Amino acid sequence: MKQVREGMTEHIVDVRDLKVHFEIRRSFLDTLLGRNKATVKAVDGVTFSLRRGEILSLVGESGSGKTTTGRAILNLVAKSGGEALFDGASVSNRDREWNRMFRKKAQMIFQDPYQSLNPKDMIVDIVSEPLRIDGDHHDQEELLARTVEALEFAGLKPAETYLYKYPNELSGGQRQRVAIAAAFILSPDFIVADEPVSMLDASVRADILNLMVKMRETKNTSYLFITHDLSLAWLISDRVAIMYLGKIMEIGSHRIVAGSCVHPYSRALVDALPTMEEKPRERALLKGETPSPVKLPPGCRFSPRCSHVRPQCTREEPELRCVGEGHWAACHFAEEFLSKSGAGDPVPLQGEENPSCAQ
Amino acid sequence: MKLLEVRNLKTYFDTREGVVRAVDDVSFSLEKGEAIGLVGESGCGKTTTALSVLQLLPKEGRIAGGEILLNGEDFAAKSEEELRKHRWRDVSIVFQGAMNALNPVMKVSRQIAEALLLHEELTEEEARRRVLALFDLVEISSSLVDCYPHEFSGGMRQRAMIAMALACGPKLIVGDEPTTALDVMVQAQILALLGKLRREFGMAMILITHDLSIVGANCDQVAVMYGGKVAEIGPVGKVLRNPCHPYTQRLLKAFPDIRGEREMVQSIPGFPPNLVTPPPGCRFSPRCDAAREICFSREPAMRCVEPGHEAACHFAEERS
Numbered sequence: 001m002k003q004v005r006e007g008m009t010e011h012i013v014d015v016r017d018l019k020v021h022f023e024i025r026r027s028f029l030d031t032l033l034g035r036n037k038a039t040v041k042a043v044d045g046v047t048f049s050l051r052r053g054e055i056l057s058l059v060g061e062s063g064s065g066k067t068t069t070g071r072a073i074l075n076l077v078a079k080s081g082g083e084a085l086f087d088g089a090s091v092s093n094r095d096r097e098w099n100r101m102f103r104k105k106a107q108m109i110f111q112d113p114y115q116s117l118n119p120k121d122m123i124v125d126i127v128s129e130p131l132r133i134d135g136d137h138h139d140q141e142e143l144l145a146r147t148v149e150a151l152e153f154a155g156l157k158p159a160e161t162y163l164y165k166y167p168n169e170l171s172g173g174q175r176q177r178v179a180i181a182a183a184f185i186l187s188p189d190f191i192v193a194d195e196p197v198s199m200l201d202a203s204v205r206a207d208i209l210n211l212m213v214k215m216r217e218t219k220n221t222s223y224l225f226i227t228h229d230l231s232l233a234w235l236i237s238d239r240v241a242i243m244y245l246g247k248i249m250e251i252g253s254h255r256i257v258a259g260s261c262v263h264p265y266s267r268a269l270v271d272a273l274p275t276m277e278e279k280p281r282e283r284a285l286l287k288g289e290t291p292s293p294v295k296l297p298p299g300c301r302f303s304p305r306c307s308h309v310r311p312q313c314t315r316e317e318p319e320l321r322c323v324g325e326g327h328w329a330a331c332h333f334a335e336e337f338l339s340k341s342g343a344g345d346p347v348p349l350q351g352e353e354n355p356s357c358a359q
Numbered sequence: 360m361k362l363l364e365v366r367n368l369k370t371y372f373d374t375r376e377g378v379v380r381a382v383d384d385v386s387f388s389l390e391k392g393e394a395i396g397l398v399g400e401s402g403c404g405k406t407t408t409a410l411s412v413l414q415l416l417p418k419e420g421r422i423a424g425g426e427i428l429l430n431g432e433d434f435a436a437k438s439e440e441e442l443r444k445h446r447w448r449d450v451s452i453v454f455q456g457a458m459n460a461l462n463p464v465m466k467v468s469r470q471i472a473e474a475l476l477l478h479e480e481l482t483e484e485e486a487r488r489r490v491l492a493l494f495d496l497v498e499i500s501s502s503l504v505d506c507y508p509h510e511f512s513g514g515m516r517q518r519a520m521i522a523m524a525l526a527c528g529p530k531l532i533v534g535d536e537p538t539t540a541l542d543v544m545v546q547a548q549i550l551a552l553l554g555k556l557r558r559e560f561g562m563a564m565i566l567i568t569h570d571l572s573i574v575g576a577n578c579d580q581v582a583v584m585y586g587g588k589v590a591e592i593g594p595v596g597k598v599l600r601n602p603c604h605p606y607t608q609r610l611l612k613a614f615p616d617i618r619g620e621r622e623m624v625q626s627i628p629g630f631p632p633n634l635v636t637p638p639p640g641c642r643f644s645p646r647c648d649a650a651r652e653i654c655f656s657r658e659p660a661m662r663c664v665e666p667g668h669e670a671a672c673h674f675a676e677e678r679s
Contacts, residue, residue, distance in 0.1 A: 061544060062542055201401055201569065202570075202610065202613040203609075203626055203627040204627075205613065206613055206623065206625050209623070209624065210623065213623075228543060230617065231616075234615065258617050258621075269543060269544065271547075272544050272546070272547035274546075274550070274573045274576050275575060275576060275618055276572050276616065285548055285551060286548075289514055289544075289545060290542075
């Protein structure tokens with residue numbers, strides 16, 4: 001999978017201590033009373049990197065900050081701190097030329113194909129639009145040829161029958177294919193796919209996932225795959241990062257969601273997965289719900305719900321630490337859970353601070 | 360006597376394009392305390408089947424044939440007036456996204472109390488006590504009694520809707536994708552809650568879902584529906600482990616099995632049938648890769664492959 005040409009960075013995306021905080025609008029009364037401004041720490045110090053041609057899944061419950069992370073990398077929301085690098089350059093770079101390149105090379109696929117396509121545009125316009133506005137001159141013939149190519153790649157064959165249709169004439173699966181064709185037409189290096197199949201029936205999901213994998217095989221595209229579905233993340237990604245309240249709790253190979261996780265939160269998520277087993281094992285479900293990201297608990301943000309909580313957890317916030325090859329967890333007692341998880345023998349800490357080095 | 364018996368149910372919708380045979384000859388039955396899962400792609404008739412049981416069809420829909428026996432009484436033949444007495448008290452429903460159906464300007468506890476007062480003769484004080492007991496049952500803290508819906512999270516609101524559905528102690532509860540819009544953790548909590556209530560009160564459940572893995576852990580029986588018909592029905596373990604209908608087999612391959620091999624999921628090519636003019640023969644035949652001549656001309660009857668496990672395929676026995 002490694003196809004690093006000369007002069008290219010090994011990582012297509014590098015995220016370092018990324019923070020996105022939103023200020024909550026205060027009511028008039030709060031302003032009058034001079035109450036403190038409240039901030040939602042949607043993303044609160046996230047570090048990871050993505051190799052070329054790699055699929056990394058960000059999983060977590062709603063409110064964990066996975067979508068905001070994806071949007072911040074594409075510079076669609078302003079960062080409050082930290083850095084996101086694309087091809088070695090900061091995404092908040094103001095250089096015009098660089099930005100034009102960035103917008104071509106980094107694309108996004110949205111969750112809801114019923115809302116992400118303009119209902120007044122024909123398919124041909126939707127798919128060719130990125131080419132028409134990318135600044136390079138393309139003549140009509142080339143536009144059409146490349147649109148047809150993109151549609152056929154996305155499995156809408158023969159493309160001619162779809163060119164002059166409107167989105168409302170297509171099914172959900174077909175619409176998502178159109179969205180993929182529009183992303184594909186610029187041959188992006190990096191795609192943020194935000195729950196791309198969660199609105200689709202299981203019977204068509206596979207096609208969309210296969211398309212994404214095919215695109216990575218032909219174009220070496222890298223993906224940040226955002227999903228709440230652990231089994232999907234396990235299925236299609238190389239690595240998985242589990243987020244909780246704006247932080248990565250654990251990151252490692254896809255196997256961590258199949259059971260070799262060490263963080264108590266990951267364990268709880270994996271245990272909550274419904275399985276086809278007739279007689280499910282007794283599982284300890286977490287009580288209550290994710291607390292508000294406005295008032296984060298002191299110490300480990302998972303500590304109020306953690307069944308293994310100890311005094312240290314409510315005092316110090318754990319950092320991501322290396323617990324195995326390419327496997328990092330933000331828990332003070334990760335090594336202890338490691339031996340229980342059957343993930344292998346604990347690896348002595350190497351004093352590495354930056355997760356990207358061991359991945 | 361069975362608690363619920365649905366026999367040859369046919370529910371049709373009269374539309375401008377013609378008569379849509381949304382549910383066409385569906386039969387299943389439920390014992391007291393038993394749970395059945397209805398699964399299938401969108402548009403296969405799962406929700407219409409459930410709405411027919413409750414007689415809550417939209418005005419274009421009508422029950423064109425068959426019987427719905429609840430405790431031996433034919434539900435389909437009752438007048439609206441009589442039905443109103445049974446709904447909520449005998450059967451109730453929790454919809455997908457039901458949490459958005461709460462009235463935003465009325466306290467949650469008040470809304471549940473209203474449902475109670477409408478069906479039972481209670482004083483305000485008794486109703487309030489019942490609401491508190493229900494809150495306790497669905498594990499909502501009693502400190503939230505005087506809150507409005509916007510002060511509840513999505514999971515809490517769904518719990519409140521379950522509390523409302525349980526208010527009059529129904530014998531049968533229908534869950535129409537009750538956890539689809541919720542997070543994994545909340546979903547697991549809600550399903551565990553429904554399971555607990557079912558065991559405690561011997562309540563039967565019809566669980567509608569598109570997610571096969573939910574059925575595995577939460578139901579006793581499963582009916583796989585396709586194009587308005589039951590393709591395969593039987594005890595959950597038997598159907599999921601030994602699927603005999605090609606549609607069930609394909610559907611199982613569309614879900615990743617995190618406890619098994621990491622194999623790419625497979626889609627089912629083609630589209631579900633048009634239910635105004637369904638294909639002749641087996642409705643799945645145009646998408647079935649094992650279809651033979653007879654499949655395109657003759658509709659398959661239900662065939663028993665093992666006790667309690669039936670499949671509507673001409674070659675069901677060969678596949679088991």
